[in-house]
Amino acid sequence: MASNRLADDLVLPMANAVRALAMDAVEAANSGHPGMPMGMADVATILWGEYLRFDAADPRWPDRDRFVLSAGHGSMLIYALLHLSGYDRPTIADIRRFRQLGSPCAGHPENFELPGIECTTGPLGQGLAMAVGMAIAERHLNARFGDALVDHRTWVIAGDGCLMEGISHEALGLAGHLKLGRLKLLWDDNGISIDGPISVSSSEDVPARFRSAGWHVVSCDGHDPASIRAALDEAAACDLPTLVQCRTVIGYGAPTKAGSEKTHGSPLGAAEVEGARAKLGWAHAPFEIPADIAQAWAAVGQRSHELVAAWEKRLAEAPADVATAFMNAVNNVVPGVDLSAFKASLVSDAKPLATRKSSEMALQVLNGQLPQLVGGSADLTGSNLTLTKGQGVLSAGNYGGRHIHYGIREFGMAAAMNGMALHGGIIPYGGTFLVFADYCRAAIRLSALQRAGVIYVMTHDSIGLGEDGPTHQPIEHLASLRAMPNLAVYRPADAIETAECWELALADRSRPSVLALSRQNLPLLRYDTATNRSSAGGYRLIAATAARRVVLIATGSEVAIAVEAAKLLEADGIGADVVSMPCWERFAEQGDPALLPTDVLKVSVEAGATFGWERMVGTDGLMIGIDSFGASAPAGALYQHFGLTADTISSRVQQKLNKNG
Numbered sequence: 001m002a003s004n005r006l007a008d009d010l011v012l013p014m015a016n017a018v019r020a021l022a023m024d025a026v027e028a029a030n031s032g033h034p035g036m037p038m039g040m041a042d043v044a045t046i047l048w049g050e051y052l053r054f055d056a057a058d059p060r061w062p063d064r065d066r067f068v069l070s071a072g073h074g075s076m077l078i079y080a081l082l083h084l085s086g087y088d089r090p091t092i093a094d095i096r097r098f099r100q101l102g103s104p105c106a107g108h109p110e111n112f113e114l115p116g117i118e119c120t121t122g123p124l125g126q127g128l129a130m131a132v133g134m135a136i137a138e139r140h141l142n143a144r145f146g147d148a149l150v151d152h153r154t155w156v157i158a159g160d161g162c163l164m165e166g167i168s169h170e171a172l173g174l175a176g177h178l179k180l181g182r183l184k185l186l187w188d189d190n191g192i193s194i195d196g197p198i199s200v201s202s203s204e205d206v207p208a209r210f211r212s213a214g215w216h217v218v219s220c221d222g223h224d225p226a227s228i229r230a231a232l233d234e235a236a237a238c239d240l241p242t243l244v245q246c247r248t249v250i251g252y253g254a255p256t257k258a259g260s261e262k263t264h265g266s267p268l269g270a271a272e273v274e275g276a277r278a279k280l281g282w283a284h285a286p287f288e289i290p291a292d293i294a295q296a297w298a299a300v301g302q303r304s305h306e307l308v309a310a311w312e313k314r315l316a317e318a319p320a321d322v323a324t325a326f327m328n329a330v331n332n333v334v335p336g337v338d339l340s341a342f343k344a345s346l347v348s349d350a351k352p353l354a355t356r357k358s359s360e361m362a363l364q365v366l367n368g369q370l371p372q373l374v375g376g377s378a379d380l381t382g383s384n385l386t387l388t389k390g391q392g393v394l395s396a397g398n399y400g401g402r403h404i405h406y407g408i409r410e411f412g413m414a415a416a417m418n419g420m421a422l423h424g425g426i427i428p429y430g431g432t433f434l435v436f437a438d439y440c441r442a443a444i445r446l447s448a449l450q451r452a453g454v455i456y457v458m459t460h461d462s463i464g465l466g467e468d469g470p471t472h473q474p475i476e477h478l479a480s481l482r483a484m485p486n487l488a489v490y491r492p493a494d495a496i497e498t499a500e501c502w503e504l505a506l507a508d509r510s511r512p513s514v515l516a517l518s519r520q521n522l523p524l525l526r527y528d529t530a531t532n533r534s535s536a537g538g539y540r541l542i543a544a545t546a547a548r549r550v551v552l553i554a555t556g557s558e559v560a561i562a563v564e565a566a567k568l569l570e571a572d573g574i575g576a577d578v579v580s581m582p583c584w585e586r587f588a589e590q591g592d593p594a595l596l597p598t599d600v601l602k603v604s605v606e607a608g609a610t611f612g613w614e615r616m617v618g619t620d621g622l623m624i625g626i627d628s629f630g631a632s633a634p635a636g637a638l639y640q641h642f643g644l645t646a647d648t649i650s651s652r653v654q655q656k657l658n659k660n661g
């Protein structure tokens, strides 16, 4: 099955080169995790040396196998593999500066630092869940472009921690259901985590768990090349997702600490390192790789040259439109979308629509224009309105479908979408209720950190969802999402803004977006469609008629209420601007600060926590929102109860103006 075998007498010294670099780099940094790379060095050497299809000279070859180090704390493993197999970076100088400011060899592997690092890992379990997304992307693109262009595997190394995390349940359940046979998970079964033996906290039968989810399971002695090869052969040949249980010794080679949690996350110390060198028969100075081993490793990085050349030839022979569509997809080139006719139809109909509904209508058009859009929902398809006509469902029997039933797996969905976006070729969007953004939050954070342009369709975005009550009503969610760096949070006010926010989210390929959408109908507020006014983050929707004394700043469903409140104020001779602010982040980047003048009362109106609105209204402004949990009642009654009505807003503004004198 493997394309070639490493010479038997080379496997151990090649693996020892990995071990030595891991020990030495952790020693130099006086911090890091030597145990995992030392334990998995033999498995990784055989995987990279004989199975993984990659070309160090062409790290972005679209049909490369994906390798995910889900146990990201073992980052020195991947840095050593990349360096030894001949990637331009990391250099040995980079590795000497492991974990230091400016070194691409960060504490945990970061996809934006080094080609060859497919995703950022460290938060345990998420690497595995992202790999599921990569494996979905591979099958989907295979269905779209055929075996000639897309035919690769996704290999993951995960530790006990990854498999103990709850997200592993979601990830392996989804992978088993979708029969992702190209996904191969190598479990570093060393029986140890930070607190000591795994038995202090877990008694579960991990292989049985995988089997029950539809995976094939093989096991091997992770320090015996023949056993590793037999397991990897079986895994590679199997058309089910496969768990390869690799029984290993953490810190393998360390004379007194091997097999103990002491090797997990701290330097071994000079004496132990010296002892390990002796035990492993590695007589070389720190960071020094002898020429024969360096050469053997360099050959590993070059062994797929012919595969790449053959693939390039197939690409060149493909019909021009197919080749262009493929390269545009994998390079994340988003051809301009055209929603002008759609926006014109919204204006001519001018009927009230929930923004989740206008999102669905926009998607109907967008899905026709952008074949790389792949949607989905965590079992709320009919509520999130993410599935459009003709999109087709992606399933084990139809990988070409473009909508995924993720099941009730919000975190798994979000992480899978990260994997799809990072694999390339797909722009993923997926839905759940905004309140469950918290279930996805750790993956949203990784979208942002990894610069992955995932689009989160989060509906039922306030008390406006009504009767489901406070468990389902987001309060602090907008504020908490806005607090996250490199995430654009959109809360459109009507159908036109919804279309605009979709345009912006699609164009933004290096940061994720959240679209917070209403369950309830909202009137059309915008009749001008020539320019995308949401792109500035906030804009003056209505200008004061009387002398301006107030600026009302609102988002989403509260913009229409602010417009009514402004009318009441104007009727009393108080001039009021209304600013619609669908996206704070864009407003900070390119909004017009003159919209928020210092000499008038500024008032925020949003059906959520007021936390943070001081930024817009100042400490002397007025913040109208909800700083408690919601309640169970019809939406209209809740808006009354929480004072989010034109009457209440207008009288609170007048009180504040009177008090200010």
Ligand SMILES: Cc1ncc(C[n+]2csc(CCOP(=O)(O)OP(=O)(O)O)c2C)c(N)n1
Pocket (backbone or CB within 6 Å): 035, 036, 071, 073, 074, 122, 123, 124, 125, 158, 159, 160, 161, 162, 165, 188, 190, 192, 193, 194, 250, 264
């Ligand atoms: C979500 C998450 N929780 C906690 C940690 C901190 N952490 C890093 S490694 C680790 C133990 C992992 O055990 P295992 O996967 O068995 O790694 P090994 O000790 O075998 O290298 C923990 C708790 C983390 N990185 N991510």
Ligand SMILES: [Mg+2]
Pocket (backbone or CB within 6 Å): 159, 160, 161, 188, 189, 190, 191, 192, 193
């Ligand atoms: Mg372990």
